[in-house]
Amino acid sequence: xxxxxxxxxxxxxxxxxxxxxxxxxxxxxxxxxxxxxxxxxxxxxxxxxxxxxxxxxxxxxxxxxxxxxxxxxxxxxxxxxxxxxxxxxxxxxxxxxxxxxxxxxxxxxxxxxxxxxxxxxxxxxxxxxxxxxxxxxxxxxxxxxxxxxxxxxxxxxxxxxxxxxxxxxxxxxxxxxxxxxxxxxxxxxxxxxxxxxxxxxxxxxxxxxxxxxxxxxxxxxxxxxxxxxxxxxxxxxxxxxxxxxxxxxxxxxxxxxxxxxxxxxxxxxxxxxxxxxxxxxxxxxxxxxxxxxxxxxxxxxxxxxxxxxxxxxxxxxxxxxxxxxxxxxxxxxxxxxxxxxxxxxxxxxxxxxxx
Amino acid sequence: xxxxxxxxxxxxxxxxxxxxxxxxxxxxxxxxxxxxxxxxxxxxxxxxxxxxxxxxxxxxxxxxxxxxxxxxxxxxxxxxxxxxxxxxxxxxxxxxxxxxxxxxxxxxxxxxxxxxxxxxxxxxxxxxxxxxxxxxxxxxxxxxxxxxxxxxxxxxxxxxxxxxxxxxxxxxxxxxxxxxxxxxxxxxxxxxxxxxxxxxxxxxxxxxxxxxxxxxxxxxxxxxxxxxxxxxxxxxxxxxxxxxxxxxxxxxxxxxxxxxxxxxxxxxxxxxxxxxxx
Numbered sequence: 001x002x003x004x005x006x007x008x009x010x011x012x013x014x015x016x017x018x019x020x021x022x023x024x025x026x027x028x029x030x031x032x033x034x035x036x037x038x039x040x041x042x043x044x045x046x047x048x049x050x051x052x053x054x055x056x057x058x059x060x061x062x063x064x065x066x067x068x069x070x071x072x073x074x075x076x077x078x079x080x081x082x083x084x085x086x087x088x089x090x091x092x093x094x095x096x097x098x099x100x101x102x103x104x105x106x107x108x109x110x111x112x113x114x115x116x117x118x119x120x121x122x123x124x125x126x127x128x129x130x131x132x133x134x135x136x137x138x139x140x141x142x143x144x145x146x147x148x149x150x151x152x153x154x155x156x157x158x159x160x161x162x163x164x165x166x167x168x169x170x171x172x173x174x175x176x177x178x179x180x181x182x183x184x185x186x187x188x189x190x191x192x193x194x195x196x197x198x199x200x201x202x203x204x205x206x207x208x209x210x211x212x213x214x215x216x217x218x219x220x221x222x223x224x225x226x227x228x229x230x231x232x233x234x235x236x237x238x239x240x241x242x243x244x245x246x247x248x249x250x251x252x253x254x255x256x257x258x259x260x261x262x263x264x265x266x267x268x269x270x271x272x273x274x275x276x277x278x279x280x281x282x283x284x285x286x287x288x289x290x291x292x293x294x295x296x297x298x299x300x301x302x303x304x305x306x307x308x309x310x311x312x313x314x315x316x317x318x319x320x321x322x323x324x325x326x327x328x329x330x331x332x333x334x335x336x337x338x339x340x341x342x343x344x345x346x347x348x349x350x351x352x353x354x355x
Numbered sequence: 356x357x358x359x360x361x362x363x364x365x366x367x368x369x370x371x372x373x374x375x376x377x378x379x380x381x382x383x384x385x386x387x388x389x390x391x392x393x394x395x396x397x398x399x400x401x402x403x404x405x406x407x408x409x410x411x412x413x414x415x416x417x418x419x420x421x422x423x424x425x426x427x428x429x430x431x432x433x434x435x436x437x438x439x440x441x442x443x444x445x446x447x448x449x450x451x452x453x454x455x456x457x458x459x460x461x462x463x464x465x466x467x468x469x470x471x472x473x474x475x476x477x478x479x480x481x482x483x484x485x486x487x488x489x490x491x492x493x494x495x496x497x498x499x500x501x502x503x504x505x506x507x508x509x510x511x512x513x514x515x516x517x518x519x520x521x522x523x524x525x526x527x528x529x530x531x532x533x534x535x536x537x538x539x540x541x542x543x544x545x546x547x548x549x550x551x552x553x554x555x556x557x558x559x560x561x562x563x564x565x566x567x568x569x570x571x572x573x574x575x576x577x578x579x580x581x582x583x584x585x586x587x588x589x590x591x592x593x594x595x596x597x598x599x600x601x602x603x604x605x606x607x608x609x610x611x612x613x614x615x616x617x618x619x620x621x622x623x624x625x626x627x628x629x630x631x632x633x
Contacts, residue, residue, distance in 0.1 A: 049532060051528055051531075051532070071528075071531045071532055072531065072534050072535075072536070076532060077532070078528075078529070078532040080525050080528070080529055082525065084523070084525040084526050084528070084529040086526060086529075086530075086543075086544060087548075088547045088548070097530070097533050097535070097543075098533035098534055098535075101530075101533065101534055101535040101536070101539045101543070102534060149529075149533065150532070150533075152533075153533055153534055
């Protein structure tokens, strides 16, 4: 089912949580709502589910006005951040809940319910846990059950609020792949909320970047990463060094950005480079991050390279002097238009900040 | 025998605090009750049996237990309702209503009894309307139930209120997204969560009602075989200097109350155990 959101706004008291959001989600899409906390992503998800009422605008499911439909009528599956599994029911009863509460006319028979529940338990690969209680399950298992429960009512839209937020890194990684697989198998429109850019880029077909209640950019993971439309998107997706030019009279501050992997470090001066001192070296698996301090301004910045590049460079240690060449500097002007300054424009007056 | 590596505790001094607990319980509860049992043994077993099975006494057991049960049951329903209103709704004067709930605790029970008798008497404010449709309230078991409901109300409200307050709305939202209607959400999600608390409130209100004297004696009219409660019989025996007889009746009541409370607590423990979460 396709979802269209037209000019939707929602305020909590004086706080404007969602401002004039427009969004078009085609049927079967896998969408990530990505943004920092307080960006309105969860509120938008809850508006789609009908868990919050909107102040203005409209929500359409397949061009049918769903703005004022009740939660029940929307037929969405919602997975809560803390799973919200019913503590006093077994896993089986949790999953069967959505089927058991149906009015008698549309309610499946006991055997049909059992069959459906077992099928879902197999889908989430936890069929051996049917008679346990939620308190006896691990976080990852609870997450799967929460999803199975949401799928039991055969929703046409699946909504997930920070689905992997409370899990440890390894389980999170497993569940990401698993959720993608489930989506491919069932092909229902899926929207999930996350503050983790890696999760959004890795899983989604479409990434919606939100900030301060507004949509900053909509695009494929590649688009939002490679062609960010605003300074916010650029700096939110991936690590970045920020450079501020000191304000001059009558001009607004210009901020330029560079990603750590776009900085080339050499031992000898070559071209337009900046002399810097190594202040820290972090080896994180296959990548190496080197923190440097510019000699001219004393500011810190970060460069990144692969472990191979690092090993090819003759040994570097803390306190060494390196020459840094900035390959791709990005500047956003006041209209948020992007300018790429390849290998040029580095003035000594640039101040830098690691963000 | 003892475990060398002691488990870390937030407050040290288990021995001291346990000792204090036992002394305190002994002085306040166990010793007086033991004396009661001792007093009851000063008469022979035959005499004891005769005292506690006298028809007038048996009638009073029945009356006390059944009025107490009904009163606690009514409180379990309406106390839960009041707790619900106090937790789920915002309205003008909520704090006052919240404070009003505790009033039956603060009021001397005799005062409550006299006030209730006055308004429920056949010519009283409310009693006259019941009288006109042929229902007698004061001086009947119904009057006793009203007095017992009055004094037991705070127990249920105060047991259920905090549990309801802590209940995460997420569960209700989850049930709603799965297609449950309001009634189903209440019956299948909210009620199981607050049931142990309702049970606790019920047990407390019931226990309190079994021993209540002050507020009941005025409204009941104290007619033998009809509206005579057990505590009244005990007082009557005391006034006749029949201390052993009074103790005998008290012992029966005590044992019965203890068994009942124990069963309710056990039931409550069993239901709570199931819901325990991480």
